[in-house]
Amino acid sequence: MAAIAASRAGARIVVFDHLDRPGAKLRASGGGRGNITNTLAPEEFAQRFGPSGRFALPALSALSPEALRGLFDELGVPTQSLDDFHVYPVSNRAEDLLRALVTECARLGVEIRPSTRITSLEIEDGKVVAVAGESFRHLAHQVIVATGGSGYPRLGGTGDGYVLATQAGHTLVPPVPALTGLVTEEDWPRSCAGVTLRSTRIWIDIAKWRRQPAEGSLIFTHEGVSGPAVLDISGRVARLLRERSPIPLRLNLTPGISSSLWLDRIEGWYRREGGKAIQSLLARTIPRSFAAVVCGIAGLDHISRAANLDRVAREKLVETLTGVPLLISSTEGFTKAMVTSGGVATAEISSKTMASRLARGLYFAGEVIDVDGPSGGFNLQWAFSSGWLAGSSAAK
Ligand SMILES: Cc1cc2nc3c(=O)[nH]c(=O)nc-3n(C[C@H](O)[C@H](O)[C@H](O)COP(=O)(O)OP(=O)(O)OC[C@H]3O[C@@H](n4cnc5c(N)ncnc54)[C@H](O)[C@@H]3O)c2cc1C
16 A cells, blocks of 8 residues: 555555565455455544554544545445445455555556565665665665564564664564453363354453453353454453463453343342243353353352342352453464554654654554554554555655
8 A cells, every 4th residue: 555655656666575475464354355444434443543543543534444445446346334334345355455456556567576575774874775685685765664563474474574663763662462362261261162252341350441341242262262352452461461460351241231130130030930940041141051151150050940049149140240250361472463562653653654753764654553453444444544644755
């Protein structure tokens, strides 16, 4: 996207990519369907990036979610949003997005050099003059570092951009894995591997973070927990894990049902359906395979019928349903991190141009910068918008 913007503005562009085919992450995104953006307007979109939102806004305004859709439309890849939020190509093929970008690059005369890894920046008198690989050097007036983060190495994540940035004197916010699964200390999630809870609320059980829960579906894995709700808090958990371990989480299995509603419901079972098994009654709301686990966590293993639930047991069951405790010992790491949180500090980059404040002619774009969003098209839009702004600015 940076190459297209710069080239349309009249610059001569060479793209170096260490993979034999660039754009592997875009091709794999959204399960191969490419959730490139969503329907939020730039201001609200930017807010979802948290403290980095203010920095991200000028780029998100330079190429807004609507403008991005317009651009892909122009390149022959119309998009749609079936749920009025997530935006995908109508063809449901991320491959089409990549092909459109590469075709546009070819039309504009952009030279793409695959299988070429850049290992250093050459800076003279505070100005970038060249990039270099193991056995070559390429002179350049302007360089845009768009190397992504450290996640998913098999899709191109190298972390090399952080090395290049530090060569230019930039500070890094320590990169940690984000949008990744979490490893639990408890064993029971592993025994539920494959079970999905459609609607959950999950939060970090530490005073500062309790009021910032994530919501959405959750899946139990062979390592612990994953799924959209977990992915969205994983970066924050990863950062906290640098200071302490384990990190306590709480999981509300049914955020649509309040504690008092649960208590009423369970008291109703106690009075009117006392002969029925608690697990079967719970299975009306949560997956049957998980109902037994919930009883275990609530310490009700020895009680099977609703009539045997005394007041203490009823309250304990409600507490469990609305806040299952989990202890997180680690994340699933960079190998499975869809995004890297942290990166080149935003204070040293101009948000209006994406230019480095430390070296002339140097620009940054995408995930290599300390900007990361939740799942839902935020990260690709950021990559496209910041790439567009960096490309246009560098060409000027
Ligand atoms: C499996 C998966 C699914 C995802 N799904 C979505 C989704 O649906 N929606 C969404 O918004 N986001 C999604 N993301 C996140 C999104 O793909 C990234 O945030 C986005 O691709 C970042 O773009 P980027 O251009 O900054 O970096 P990248 O897309 O990672 O591109 C960086 C490029 O730089 C190259 N490179 C790295 N180091 C060097 C070097 N030293 N020399 C030369 N080249 C180098 C890499 O090979 C790569 O091609 C997903 C990520 C993954 C892994």
